[in-house]
Amino acid sequence: MPSDAKPTDFSAARIHETFQQILNAGVLPAIVQAGHPVLRQLAAPFDGQLSSAELLQLIDLMRSVMHKAPGVGLAAPQLGIPLQLAVLEDQFEVDAEVAAVRGREPLPFFAMLNPEYQPLGTSTAAFYEGCLSLNGLQAAVVRPASVRLDFTAPDGTPRQRDFTGWQARIVQHETDHLHGILYLDRAELRSISNSAEYSTRWAQPDIALARQELGFLPEP
Template sequence: MSPDAKPTDFSATRIHETVQQILTAGVLPAIVQAGHPVLRQLAAPYDGQLSDAELGQLIDLMRSVMHKAPGVGLAAPQLGIPLQLAVLEDQFEVDPEVAAVRGREPLPFFAMLNPAYAALGGSSVAFYEGCLSVNGLQAAVVRPEAVRLDFTAPDGSVQQREFSGWQARIVQHETDHVHGILYLDRAELRSISSNAEYSARWAQPDISRARQELGFLPGG
């Protein structure tokens, strides 16, 4: 949780009403962008604000929004819903060299409620990240290379899983969202690049060239 993130003031009823409005709109909702207060709040822990059917419908909708974007994760606050729920999936085809350097392997779809993570081991790695709620930018973020994730599955079972490489990065990014944290909070500010500049200059498998030329993480 961010020390600056205040708990949402949405009641369970208001959360339910917000979800119903989105589910019955008949169109995929827009992704909330940075500057919206919901992205800076500690989302409400899930404790039955929705029926099982509504939760399933919301998860399906979030998966559709994530695919359309396209992205590898989406948290409920990114749809204006201050609820500790996120969906994750990475099935993109990636250049083998990039995948090897970044430890990127396919991540089968799953949804997580009330997630929390802890670093495993002392190894950290830095790579460029983007965010569907921060259009047009990329930045390098140092994150633990492996994490243990504690969460509740949609069926109510309490689960614990371990992730490493790019999967661990996705897990951390989406968990941060429900705690009011954007990846820019953890980013190396000198690394921030527009999507166009990133694609033109820094889209190598690692960040070594960007680090040297932009002057961040000196000595890394």
Template sequence: MSHASPPTSFSPARIREFVQELLAMDTLPPIVQAGHPVLRQRSALFDGQLEQGELGQLITLMRKVMHEAPGVGLAAPQLGIPLQLAVLEDQFEIDEETAAARARTPLDFFAILNPSYTPLGDTTAAFFEGCLSVSGLQAVVERPERVRLDFVTPEGEPASGDFSGWQARIVQHETDHLHGMLYLDRAELRSLSTNSEYAARWAEPGIGTARQELGFMAGQPLGGQDVPGAADVPGTPDA
């Protein structure tokens, strides 16, 4: 499925001005919701639009917003900033059985600039996924189970890392945000559920019951971790 996202119209000066406005706020900024054009545009590559101190302050602010939500990832466009920057962290306490079923291990905080990912192998995983910018909804998304992430650190150094399981899903979800893509673009739309319906009916280790009763992924083998998940929210990944 191909989605062509137009590039942001923000100039480097406008990006910096907007960031400075957010940093001057007395309260945490709101998370932008689906329908706002910034979520459907290709964000600008980071190329020195912000001074090092401003970049550090923005990363700190994004981490605070992510924790407050709460979530395990947040991309700059989710604050209205069309810049290829995201923060990621997963330190939520979950039981051992759930962690094993979801291949979910703690992810230490880090920030990424200008990221891209490449699947490693052919194994995929189907999870319920949510997003802090699509409030109240979840849907099943099939994604590569392992990916290599290439990015630039906030210090300006090129870096890469291999991620699997839940961490790989978070990495993909946040990187997609920076290219104007929401998880709904990749979702099995027949699985689309409100959070309350998900909690009442589909909150089990796998997606088998939901797949049968909602009629999606018919005839497809279940790949990787056949479990619920969401990227910006702790219970599923919500990012």
């Protein structure tokens, strides 16, 4: 699904000002929720709107917010800053069966600027996802099982990395945020579940039971 989001109208000065306001507040900022226009904008590519020191400050702040939530990724627009920056990290302990079925392996922390991904091959996988900007909901999303990510590291170095399994899902979810796409845009709408219902009924390693009972996606 290509993004048809309109580019943000934030100037470099306004991005810098928004960052400074958040930093000067002295507390961890709240995560912006769905309905806020910043989540539906094409974020501005990073091209020096913040100094190197400020960029590292923002990355540290985003990592703290992500850990507090807790989550495995956070994009700058989720703090109200329409900048193509996201942080990712997955160090949660998960059940061995869940990890095996979902291809979930620990993802060491990294930050990415101006990311773009492309599928590797044609294999896809469908699992439930949630989002820190859509509290209280879960939905099944079909995504490429493996992707190639091109991005810029915080030190300005161009990078390319391949991801598979759950790591590929995190990479796609966070990159989408920077292009005005929420996971519900890609979700199987009949799968949408309140988080309590999801935990009670559908929190199996795979989506087979939910697929059957809620009537979404054909049997593989």
